[in-house]
Amino acid sequence: MTQSDPLRVVLVDDHELVRAGVRATLAGRVDIVGEAGDVAGAVELIRATNPDVVLLDVHLPGGNGPAVIASLPATTARFLALSVSDAADDVIAVIRAGARGYVTKAIGGDELLTAIERVASGDAVFSPRLAGFVLDAFRAQQPEAGPSQESDPELDRLTNREREVLQLLARGYAYKEIADRLTISIKTVESHASAVLRKLQLSNRRELRRWAEARALE
């Protein structure tokens, strides 16, 4: 995380205004190696530049955020979803496609930088809203997997600790504050978050499938 070289970041958003805003926010703190405004351009750019982190808008012309990730199965770049949308299906779809985090465009500069660094080092980034979605999706005690769906009970429920961490995230706590609060290390908080992200991506819970499918139909 503390490299001497700044992180190489690609910006994917169809609104020039948003890209300009993010560029200004991150100026001098990361190395923005390229920008794209649609799915095809983004795929080409990421292939060509091989960045550390891609800031990926959820809605894009020519497909959507998930389409970009799906077109790059072999990339080492990590994706951080950036959106103004609050719709659960948008957010869950892009996470399930492989993004390692989700933040809203209202995020402050320092928080955005932290999120980029965290994603670059392979950790997960949960905005309060995403944490809320996860809690909602994993709420019912019984997974109720479909009859033919093979379902891994480990993936379909959260541990008590994971729930605690998510609830604190939803309440607006930063990782450091959660670590202090639960008297655990930041590393442990990060590993809980990563575990939850994995469940979010792989679980067959009905709500997650439904949200992801609602978006995939478009």
Place this chain on the structure above:
Amino acid sequence: MLCTMKPASVTAAPYWQVPRLRPERRWLGGVAPAIAVELGVEPLVIRLAFVVLTMSGGLGLALYAAAWLWFTYAVRASDRESPDGYVPVPKGRTRAHRIVGVLSVVVGAMLAARRALPAGVHDAALWPVAVAAFGLLLAWSSGEVDWSEPRELARAAGGLSLIAAGVIGFIVLNFGRTVAPQALLLATGILSLVVTIVAPWLWRAAAQVSHQRLERARAVERAELAAHLHDSVLQTLSLITRNADDPAATRKLARRQERELRQWLFGGTAQTSENETFREALARTAAEVEDQHGVPIETVSVGDGPGTDERMQALLAATREALVNASRHSGAASVDLFGEFGANQVEVFVRDKGCGFVAEAVPTDRRGLEESVVGRMQRMGGQASVTSNPGHGTEVVLVLPLDGPVGGSHAPDGAQPSAANVAAAPHLPKART
């Protein structure tokens, strides 16, 4: 259904146009009032003329039918679209027009054929041919094929059956009963040939129609969107332009608009406060406080349930108090609100990363938090705790058990009953510098 309407010739058209049938003025097909409007006379005059012509040889009836077929069908339009409040619809667009058209073509052709053909032929040949022709026209006349509608399907099937009946009838009448099986076979063959040829075309037509329908639905949606944007976003933008010198007002306007737009895009229907759920009530409370105080409130909620009973109202009132307090006194740039409607209890967390406070140093005007929040929650059998850490912010935790007004509930996160204004609370032990 006596028509006493005056002809609407106030704004006479500058040129003569095909009379338009107005559905709401008719006795029969609406021909008489349509002509009356064009001529500027009472419809009764035209009606009498038709009656007289019909009595003297039936010509009136034929004229009436012809006029009805020819006239443009008018449907009521909103006033903008057409000066006289009607828009013309091309003839043939309505089903009745098509069927009458088909019938008159068949009858006319039969009458013509009766004269032209020798006497013995017509009964044997004409009727079956007429039936088949009618069936063909009936099947063909369903201009907008919509297979999802059973009536359309029945029409097409009925038309095809009539064609078959006509062919069989023709063969049997002309060549005798003995060939009936062959006739049936032949008819089936012809029919399946027709189906094979026509089906792909029908299919394409159906696809095209559904495509058009989709386009129309999209256009309606776009119009609705444009109307909404005009009423809300454009108005707000103009307000913002006017208030550009006042950052606080501008921020408030933008934030409020953002919330409204979000609600409209993702939130579904706007609810009244009478039947709203916990989630909706929480969002509304946050929105109202945000409007009053201009500090953004990030609301996240999990689970849902009824939000209107007395105890829930108390919880929401306490939440509002905590939000107002954080907005007014903490100095934080934003406030986090998290609500969870669980199986046994409802929890609400209001957190700011503002200045925090020490219990003893709280001025009396800020005792509102203790009285209204903690007192309110306790009266409803719930709990409230306020945790503040000077320099790092404040969190208010509200817990309302769901099983009754006064119950032995367990507080989450070590929240203690009436532990108001606990500065540097036990569960925030680490000094954070």
